[in-house]
Amino acid sequence: MAKIVVIGGGVVGAACAYYLQKEGHSLTILDRAGFGQACSRGNCGFVCPSHVLPLTTPGAIKTALGSMFKKSAPFYIKPRLDWKLWSWLLHFARRCNNRDMLQAGHEIQALLNSSRHLYDELLAQEPIDCEWEKKGLLFVFQTDKAFHHYEETDHxxxxxxxxxxxxxxGEELLKLEPALKPGLAGGWLYEGDAHLRPDKLMSAFRKILTERGATIVENCSVDGFVGNGSAIATSQGEMTADYFVVATGAMTPFLNRELGCKIPIQPGKGYSITMPRPIKCPSIPLIFEEHRVAVTPMHSGYRIGSTMEFAGYDTSINRTRLNYLQEAAKHYLDPANDPIEEEWYGWRPMTYDSKPIIDRSPKYSNVWIAAGHNMLGLSMAPVTGKLIAEALSNRKPHIDLKPFSVARF
Structure with a gap:
């Protein structure tokens, strides 16, 4: 049995801890704030094997740069002199071609398909009440032009x-989802997708981990590794372990020097609004493709979210972005006038090739990295945890880790 410290108490860190604990290891999970907070709490809760395509589609860089001066754009880049951002965008632009898109898509799909299966396994084996539903994901379109144009993506x-x-x-769409407004052009349903309530999943992970002997240490920031990597210096003192797993999401670049690599993660800020279920509530999770806004109906609530804002590590809430979510949803659904329970933002850990890092640190052989899951951290958490557990237990990972190597940067 090894002593393992997981740095990062988000959904990826929690999944790593869960699968490592199943292997019989002793676990401590650290988080700079609170376990299950940040990006793992207020996201839209999609578990979506349909999201195989990376952001680096042909023409994506033109869309991104064209949004720099549109604060309400679904994909917004705040204009500023930031050489790391511009370097990231340059590498992103180089990958906006058909060849790289397809290659990354197949590599992403391997993770998504495995993770979707692992969710079924996890929820069948463990006492987890996270409002899990397998109702698919419906892409909805206002105009006939956009609806029929999506046929290319479908093909x-x-x-x-x-x-x-x-x-x-037309009318078939309303029969499928009566909560939608009349007059919408149509929709495309991915039946294999599912959804859950992220904060409830994290609460369940916390209960399972601690009841089986794991220790969770909150408000604990990591300054770096000590000596040959046998310990870490933290705000709560030095901690030793046999292995460390770095699952720090968008904060990972702050440990680049310590890890001996240059992980190019940019924080992509997403927003959500959570409120009680409206009287006329959708039954299927929705994406309003022309506005890039998502709606998640949950047993205990209703969430409108999405957008992508590259504004650095900005901790403010952009009121324009929140207003955009509600205004966009009004094109497709009757306005939800219930009181807002929470306005939220989280930093997605965006890599320029849309793929995560699941690899050993180049500097320390006992340190593994599990970060950079872009918009798919919730979808990819179980498979990432499983792969890390396989690697640390000296078993051949069930998916080739080469595409997710840190050496690609």
Missing amino acids: LLKDTFAMPAKPFA
């Missing part, structure tokens, strides 16, 4: 990734 996903969607046009 790509069907022919290249075996990920077909079911089309619903």
Whole structure:
């Protein structure tokens, strides 16, 4: 039995701790704030194997740069002199081509498909009440032009990734989801997707881990590694372990020097609004594709979220972004006038190739990195935890880790 410290108490760190604990190891989980907070709490809760395509699609860089002066744009880059951001965008632009998109898509799909299966296994084996539902994910379109244009994406996903969607046009769309407004052009349903309430998942992980002997240390920041990597210096003193797993999400670049690498993560700020379920509530999770806004109906609430804001490590709430979410949703649904329970933001850990890092630190052989999951941390958490547990237990990982190597940067 090894003594292992997981740095980062988000969903990826929690999943790593869970699978390592199943292998019989002794676990401590550290978080600079609180376990299950930050990006793992207020996201839209999608577990979406349909999201195989990376952000680096042909033409994506043109869209990104065109949004620099549009504060309400779904994809917004705050104009500023930041050489790390501009370097990231340059590398991103180089990958906005068909070849790189397809290669990354297949590598992402391997993680998503495995993780979707692991969710079914996890929820069948463990006492986890996270409002899990397998109702699919419905992409909704206002205009006929946009609805039919999506046929190209559907053909790509069907022919290249075996990920077909079911089309619903006009009245058929309203029969499928009566909460939608009349007059919408149509939608495409991915039946294999699922959703859950993220904060409830994290509460369940906390209970399982601690009841089985794990220690959770909150408000504990990590300054670096000590000596040959046998210990870490933290705000609560030095901690020793046989292995360390760095699952620090968007904060990972602050440990780059300590890890002996240059992980190019930019924080992509996403927003959400949570409120009680409206009287006319959708039954299926929705993405309003023309506005890039998502809606998640949960047993205990209703969440509108999404958008992508590259504004650095800015801790303020951009009121324009929150207003955009509600205004965009009004095109598709009757306005939800219930009182808002929470306005939230989180930093997604965005890599310029849309793939995570699941690899050993180049500097310390006993330190592993599990970070950079972009917008898919919740979807990829179980498979990441499983892969880390396999690697630290000296077993061959069930997915090739080479595409997720830190050496690619």
